[in-house]
Amino acid sequence: MDLMETASGAHFSGLRLDSGKQLVSSSTPSSPHTPSSNNNNNATPSSPDKNRQPFVIGVCGGTASGKTTVCDMIIQQLHDHRVVLVNQDSFYRGLTAEEAEHVQEYNFDHPDAFDTEQLLECVEKFKSGQTVQVPIYDFKNHRRCSETFRQVNASDVIILEGILIFHDQRVRNLMNMKIFVDTDADVRLSRRIRRDTVERSRDVNSVLEQATIFLTVQYAKFVKPAFDDFILPSKKYADVIIPRGGDNHVAVDLIVQHIRTKLGQHDLCKIYPNVYVIQSTFQIRGMHTLIRDREITKHDFVFYSDRLIRLVVEHGLGHLPFTEKQVTTPTGSVYTGVDFCKKLCGVSIVRSGESMENALRACCKGIKIGKILIHREGDNGKQLIYEKLPKDISERHVLLLDPVLATGNSAGQAIELLIQKGVPESHIIFLNLISAPEGIHCVCKRFPSLKIVTSEIDAALNEEFRVIPGMGEFGDRYFGTDD
Incomplete structure (x- = not known):
């Protein structure tokens, strides 16, 4: 077990993850890098959350060692959009x-x-919770696409992958965890030849010729010396070493x-144990992407909204x-099972809740559904309320419906x-598609015994008190009155 040094200077036991071998637990660093939680209840609308930092993971290794494969496997297994x-x-x-x-001749x-x-x-922008415009590089023409960027939103986990991602100490110091993918040199060489001559199409007319040039010039002159001089020495900074890359499923x-x-x-x-967010999957994230797109057709908006609403309702019934x-x-x-709750009703806040x-x-x-209409009158903020509820509602559990x-x-x-x-307050379950933190604070502080079930918690409210990023006026979009 080699003694590694973390970016903060604290010593950390290096952990080598090898399938079929005993795993040695790493010791706790004296100054662990943990993402701070956001307990600021008074954040201004649309301001970036500077207290909540993502967990940044660096993944390093030699050329074609399987770094991207390892990262893709991690993300696929997580099924979570926050990575x-x-x-x-x-x-x-x-x-x-x-x-x-x-x-x-370029290295x-x-x-x-x-x-x-x-x-x-x-x-640094990722660490401060900001959206980042990541450049896109054209490997065929060896230049950046100046007018095209990949927008990466603030996320809970950021994975940085690259052959020299550990080289600069300033970048290392921003990482919470460092992984080194350790793969045999012969395997890396064969993968690099295939990638550079076929996948990146440096010369599709003569793959064999390019492979020969790579072996005699690039590998001997650039790739191997760079690995020996820059990449291999950075292995000492790793908290976790993964032999054999993507083949090491245990790691x-x-x-x-x-x-x-x-x-x-x-x-x-x-903060509020009565708030429940349904488990995020790529399917749920994909449906959110569709209904938030302002270019989506009304038919598709209704279709995917209904799918998400059904999931929220099912979760709420649980x-x-x-x-x-x-x-x-x-x-x-x-068969020993359970019986449904018999005394139940729904109440929609008109009109989006419908x-x-x-x-x-x-x-x-056969469920009974009541309605509540709330209207803000003038600038004084007076609430006018109309209700049509089951007469025996006091005896029922209530599912309160409002998508936002x-x-x-x-x-x-x-x-x-x-x-x-x-x-009873504890008999109310509030179901919605998206929630703003400000709304959760308001409802949970005032009614701590009810439950809130949502499919996603958005960033904040803007100056106009609209949810950001949000999905606009849900009722208008759903019922086709947004024109």
Whole structure:
């Protein structure tokens, strides 16, 4: 077990992850880098969250060692949108006309080939919770696409991958975890030849000739010396070493478990245990991407909104009380299960909440649904309320329906009305698609015993008290009145 030095200067036991061998737990560093949670309840609308920092992971290794494969496996297994990958290759400097003419003589494996200052600037923005415009590099023409960028939003985990990602101490100091992918030199060489001659199409007309040039010139003159001089020495900074790259599934699984621990729950779920966010998957993230797109058709907006609403409703129903029930199956066996909650009703906040009624009816046969209309009159903010509720609502558990929780004022008025009607606060479950932190604070502080179930917590409210990034006026978009 080699003694490694962390970027902060504290000593850390290097952990070598090798499938089939005993794993040695690493010791705790004297100054662990942990992402700080955001407990600031008074953040101004649309201001970046400077207290909440992402967990930054650096993944280094020799050329074609399998770094990107390892990163992709991690992200695929997590099925979580809060993890993004940024490649150091995006920060290659564009070649001058003279350098482009003699590209075979250019050393792409040297630290000077990268714009480290821009990389550092981007990582610092990530750490401060800002959206970053990551450059896109054209490997065929060896230049940056000046008018095209990849926008990377603030995320809980940022994975930085590259052959020299550990070279600059300033970049290393911004990392919370450093991984070195250790792969046999012969394997890396064969992969590099295939990538440079075929995948990046440096000369599609003569792959064999290019491979020969690579072996005799680039590998001997640039790639191997760069690995010996810059990449291999940076291995000492790694907290975790993964032999054999993507073939080492045990190591990848352990990394995934560690990242899941770092992701944990949303900070607001830690503050308010009565707030529940349905588990994020690529399917859910994809549906959010569609319904938030202002160019989507009304038909598609309704279709994918209904899918998300159904998931939220199903999740909300899971928080209702149940009783044990035994039934006899067609085989004559006894199955022990649970019985649905019988005393239940839905209440939609007109009119956006009405978009959630069909999903509730599809899940609960014959369910009663009431309505509450809240209207703000003039500048004095007076609330005019109309209600049509079941007469026995005080005896029921209530699913309150509104797709967007913004300031929480309307929701607070609706909840107050239900309580006045005799509904216990603990019998109310508020279902919505997206919630703003300000709305969650407002509702949970005022009604700590009810439950909030949402599919995503957005960043904040802007100066106009609209959810950001949000999805606009949901009712207008859903019912086709946004024109």
